[in-house]
Amino acid sequence: MLGWEFPPFISGGLGTACYGLTKAMSGLGLQVSFVLPKPIQAKDFATHVNMRSPADITLRSRTELLQGKMQEEALLKNVKFETIDSPLQPYADPESYRIEIEELIRQKQSHLNESYFEETQFHPEKQYDYGGDMYSEVRRYAGAAVRLALAEDFDIIHAHDWMTYTAGIAVSAATGKPLVIHVHSTEFDRSGEHVNQTIYDIERAGMHAADKIIAVSYLTRNIIISRYGVTGDKVDVVYNGVERNGTSFANNRIGIKKNEKIVLFLGRITMQKGPEYFLEAAKKVLKVMDNVKFVMAGSGDMMKRIIEMAAGMGIGNKVLFTGFLRGEDVRRIYEIADLYVMPSVSEPFGIAPLEALNNDVPVLISKQSGVSEVLTHVLKVDFWDVKEIANKIVAVLKYQPLQMTLKEHGNFEVRKLKWEDAAKKCCEIYEDVLYETVCV
Amino acid sequence: MASVCFYFQVHQPYRLRHYTVFDEDHRYFDEFKNKAICKKVANKCYLPANRVILDLIKKHEGKFKVAYSITGVLLEQLAEFSPEVMSTFDALARTGCVEFLAETYYHSLSFLYSRQEFIEQIQKHKETVEKLFGQTPRVFRNTELIYSNDLAKTIESMDQFDGIITEGADHILGDRSPNFLYRPPGCEKVKLLLKNYALSDDIAFRFSNQQWKEWPLMANKFSQWVNRINGNGNVVNLFMDYETFGEHQWADTGIFDFMRHLPDEIMNHPDNNFLTPSEAVARYDANEVVDIPGLISWADTERDLSAWLGNAMQSNALHEVYRMENQVKDSGDEKLLGDWRKLQTSDHFYYMCTKYFADGDVHKYFNPYDSPYDSYINFMNVMGNLRLRCSPLKTATTA
Incomplete structure (x- = not known):
C-alpha cells in the first residue's frame, strides 16, 4: 500500500483514513506493507506505530518491534511500515529520477499512450520552485517504492491519492501486479x-x-467519471469509517467562559473547506446571540486572509484561531464544542464530522460533501447559504432538545460506519481485480 | 348481518414556509406550496373520488353510505384554493347518505395538553360542519384516532356525541373482534367503533403492492372477505385517509374502479348493507366493555404516539405550543389565536419524527422537509416569533 501520511504525522483526513483502513485490514488477516515517503521520528509521540527507515528494518527483528506498544500494535500486526527518505535529503537529482521513472513507466503495458508522457515530462529548468520539488518528490518516491517492491512479495498495489499514483504505476509496471487507486480527493476539490x-x-x-478505482463517495465518483473521463464500471465507492473511542477528558475551557457556546471549524483553512462561509455565518449569528465563540482549529494557505477577514468584519474577538491540532488536542476541542461546522465547498468525504459525532458533538455539514451521503442525523446546508448556516447554528445553540437528539441519533448512526466494512469492501475489490487479471 | 361502515379522513395541514431566526414578519405559512398541494390533491383525489361516491349513492338509491371527517384547516384551504371541491362535498351532504364526523378543527393533539383547548376546537369544528353541511355531528374521532378511557369520559361529559371512532389495535382487543361495538368503562352513552385495520389497510396500503400475494385486489375478492364476517360480527369498519383514492394509490392502480364495483359486490350478499357510523351506533348494542387506559393511535405498527411524541424535539415543540395558551388567549388578538392554532396541527410534529428516518419510509414521503431536524428548527423559529407577539411589552413598543 502506497501512502503519503500516517498518524500522528498528518495534515488531513488521508492519514486518518490510511490508519483506519490498514488497521481493519490487519484485523481481517490481510498482510499490508505500507510505504511512506518521509523519515519519521516517532519516539516523542504516543502512537501504536513504529515508523522506520529501510535501514531499521534490516537491523531490527519483527518481534522486537512488537514488544513496545503491545495492544495497539497487535491490532496492526499484519501491517508493515516502510519509509522512504525525505525529499529534503534526496539521494538522486530530479533528472536521473525522471529517467528512472519514465523508463519504468514505459514498461507498464497499459492503455497509457506515449504522448501523455511527452506532454507531462518533468522540465529540469523548473526544478527549484515548490512545484518542481513536489513533482520530483513524487517521482523519487516512485523510484524508491519500486526498489522496495522488488524485494517484497505481494499480490496487489493500493495507492492513496495523486502523490502515490506515479509510484503505483511504476510498481505495477515493474512487478506486473494489478493497481488499485484510492481517490480521497481530486484536484477539483482542492x-x-x-x-x-x-x-x-x-x-x-x-x-x-x-x-x-476506489472513490470515497458518489460525489467523488461522479467527478472521476465526468472530469477524468473514466468509465463508471471501473469506479467503486467505499465509504470511510471511523474509529470508536471511549475516552473522555475533563473540560478544559481555556480562554472561554463557562456560559459561552462554542462553534467549531476544524480542518485546513483553505479554499476547499470554505472558511470564509464560516466567518460570514458567524457574523450573522453574533447579530442575534452574544455568548458565542467561534473556534477555527487548523492551518492552511488562507489562514492569514481569514484572520484579517475576521478582524475586518469586527468579530475578531469572537473568533479564536488555534493553529493545527492533533491527537489529544483534537479530542479536547471536541469536548468543549457545542457544534461542529464543515462548510466545505467540495469535500470528497470528510472524516472529521464522523469524529465529531463520535465525540458527541452535533454536526452541520455542507451538502457538497461525500459524508452527507452516509449521514442522516446531521444538519445539512449548501455551503454558500450563509444565512441558513447561521440559522442552523443559532438553532443548535438555542434549542437543547435539538442538540440532544442530534447527538443521540448521530452517535448511534456513526457507530454503524466501520472501517471493518470499508476493509471488507476493499478485499472484495482486490479479489475482483485479481480474478480479472488472471482471466486476462 | 355485516354492515360495512366507511369513514374517510380528509385533511391537509397549513405547511410552514422556510422561516429563519432572522425573519421578523408574521407570515408563517407557505401559501404557494399549500395552494399548489391543495389543487393537486383536489384534482387527483377529492374531485374524482367525490364524483365516484356521488355516482354510487345515486346508483344505489340510498343504500350506499359513507362518512367523512374533514378538518377545519382543510375546509379553510378548500374554500380559498379549490372552491369546486366544496361544492361537490355540499352535493354529497345533500344526498342524505353522507355523515360528517366531528374532530378537533385544527387536527391537533390538544387532548394531550389542554382539555379546554380540546373542547373549544371540537365546538368550532362542529359549528363549521353545521354551517357548511347542515347537519350536527353525532360521532367523534380524535386526531390520528388517538384514544384512551379518559378521552371517552371527556367526550361523554360533553353530552353531544353517541359514538367515538378509534383503532382496533390488537394489543387492546386481544382475541376480541373489532367487528362489534364496545363500551368504554364508566360510560353510559357513547359507544366505540373500532377500525378493522386488516381490511382497511388492504385497501389503503396494500392495494397496489405487487409483492402482496392477494394482488391484484378485486372488488369481488374483497367482498368475500367481508362476507366471512357475516355471523360473527355486526360491522366492518373501513376507516382510511381519503387521499388513498388517487393520491396514495394512484388512479392507474385501479383504485377508483375497485370502489365503483365494491358496493354491488358487497350487496350481492343479502345480509350485507352499508351504514354510517351514527346508524351503526343506533342499530347495534355495545355489550362488552373495552378497557384502554393508555393512549393508542392508528399510526405505524406501534399504534402509539411515538410518531408525534417520540423524541425530545417533538416533546419540546408541543410543550412550547401549549405553554403559550393563556398568553395567546389573553391577548384578544384573533389573528394570533388563528396562527397559534394552526401550529397545533399534528403534521408539524410528525415531520419531526426521527423514527425510521434513516430508512426513508412512509414518514419521508409525506414530509416537506429534508430532515426532522430542519422541521424542528423551522417550527421553533416560528414559535419564537409568535411568543414575541404575545408579550405586551413588544406590542407597546411596536405600536
Whole structure:
C-alpha cells in the first residue's frame, strides 16, 4: 500500500483514513506493507506505530518491534511500515529520477499512450520552485517504492491519492501486479476550477492506468467519471469509517467562559473547506446571540486572509484561531464544542464530522460533501447559504432538545460506519481485480 | 348481518414556509406550496373520488353510505384554493347518505395538553360542519384516532356525541373482534367503533403492492372477505385517509374502479348493507366493555404516539405550543389565536419524527422537509416569533 501520511504525522483526513483502513485490514488477516515517503521520528509521540527507515528494518527483528506498544500494535500486526527518505535529503537529482521513472513507466503495458508522457515530462529548468520539488518528490518516491517492491512479495498495489499514483504505476509496471487507486480527493476539490495541470495529469494517468478505482463517495465518483473521463464500471465507492473511542477528558475551557457556546471549524483553512462561509455565518449569528465563540482549529494557505477577514468584519474577538491540532488536542476541542461546522465547498468525504459525532458533538455539514451521503442525523446546508448556516447554528445553540437528539441519533448512526466494512469492501475489490487479471 | 361502515379522513395541514431566526414578519405559512398541494390533491383525489361516491349513492338509491371527517384547516384551504371541491362535498351532504364526523378543527393533539383547548376546537369544528353541511355531528374521532378511557369520559361529559371512532389495535382487543361495538368503562352513552385495520389497510396500503400475494385486489375478492364476517360480527369498519383514492394509490392502480364495483359486490350478499357510523351506533348494542387506559393511535405498527411524541424535539415543540395558551388567549388578538392554532396541527410534529428516518419510509414521503431536524428548527423559529407577539411589552413598543 502506497501512502503519503500516517498518524500522528498528518495534515488531513488521508492519514486518518490510511490508519483506519490498514488497521481493519490487519484485523481481517490481510498482510499490508505500507510505504511512506518521509523519515519519521516517532519516539516523542504516543502512537501504536513504529515508523522506520529501510535501514531499521534490516537491523531490527519483527518481534522486537512488537514488544513496545503491545495492544495497539497487535491490532496492526499484519501491517508493515516502510519509509522512504525525505525529499529534503534526496539521494538522486530530479533528472536521473525522471529517467528512472519514465523508463519504468514505459514498461507498464497499459492503455497509457506515449504522448501523455511527452506532454507531462518533468522540465529540469523548473526544478527549484515548490512545484518542481513536489513533482520530483513524487517521482523519487516512485523510484524508491519500486526498489522496495522488488524485494517484497505481494499480490496487489493500493495507492492513496495523486502523490502515490506515479509510484503505483511504476510498481505495477515493474512487478506486473494489478493497481488499485484510492481517490480521497481530486484536484477539483482542492482547487476548484483553478486546477494545477500537472497534478491533474498525474491523477488522470493514475486513474487510467489503474485496474480499479476506489472513490470515497458518489460525489467523488461522479467527478472521476465526468472530469477524468473514466468509465463508471471501473469506479467503486467505499465509504470511510471511523474509529470508536471511549475516552473522555475533563473540560478544559481555556480562554472561554463557562456560559459561552462554542462553534467549531476544524480542518485546513483553505479554499476547499470554505472558511470564509464560516466567518460570514458567524457574523450573522453574533447579530442575534452574544455568548458565542467561534473556534477555527487548523492551518492552511488562507489562514492569514481569514484572520484579517475576521478582524475586518469586527468579530475578531469572537473568533479564536488555534493553529493545527492533533491527537489529544483534537479530542479536547471536541469536548468543549457545542457544534461542529464543515462548510466545505467540495469535500470528497470528510472524516472529521464522523469524529465529531463520535465525540458527541452535533454536526452541520455542507451538502457538497461525500459524508452527507452516509449521514442522516446531521444538519445539512449548501455551503454558500450563509444565512441558513447561521440559522442552523443559532438553532443548535438555542434549542437543547435539538442538540440532544442530534447527538443521540448521530452517535448511534456513526457507530454503524466501520472501517471493518470499508476493509471488507476493499478485499472484495482486490479479489475482483485479481480474478480479472488472471482471466486476462 | 355485516354492515360495512366507511369513514374517510380528509385533511391537509397549513405547511410552514422556510422561516429563519432572522425573519421578523408574521407570515408563517407557505401559501404557494399549500395552494399548489391543495389543487393537486383536489384534482387527483377529492374531485374524482367525490364524483365516484356521488355516482354510487345515486346508483344505489340510498343504500350506499359513507362518512367523512374533514378538518377545519382543510375546509379553510378548500374554500380559498379549490372552491369546486366544496361544492361537490355540499352535493354529497345533500344526498342524505353522507355523515360528517366531528374532530378537533385544527387536527391537533390538544387532548394531550389542554382539555379546554380540546373542547373549544371540537365546538368550532362542529359549528363549521353545521354551517357548511347542515347537519350536527353525532360521532367523534380524535386526531390520528388517538384514544384512551379518559378521552371517552371527556367526550361523554360533553353530552353531544353517541359514538367515538378509534383503532382496533390488537394489543387492546386481544382475541376480541373489532367487528362489534364496545363500551368504554364508566360510560353510559357513547359507544366505540373500532377500525378493522386488516381490511382497511388492504385497501389503503396494500392495494397496489405487487409483492402482496392477494394482488391484484378485486372488488369481488374483497367482498368475500367481508362476507366471512357475516355471523360473527355486526360491522366492518373501513376507516382510511381519503387521499388513498388517487393520491396514495394512484388512479392507474385501479383504485377508483375497485370502489365503483365494491358496493354491488358487497350487496350481492343479502345480509350485507352499508351504514354510517351514527346508524351503526343506533342499530347495534355495545355489550362488552373495552378497557384502554393508555393512549393508542392508528399510526405505524406501534399504534402509539411515538410518531408525534417520540423524541425530545417533538416533546419540546408541543410543550412550547401549549405553554403559550393563556398568553395567546389573553391577548384578544384573533389573528394570533388563528396562527397559534394552526401550529397545533399534528403534521408539524410528525415531520419531526426521527423514527425510521434513516430508512426513508412512509414518514419521508409525506414530509416537506429534508430532515426532522430542519422541521424542528423551522417550527421553533416560528414559535419564537409568535411568543414575541404575545408579550405586551413588544406590542407597546411596536405600536
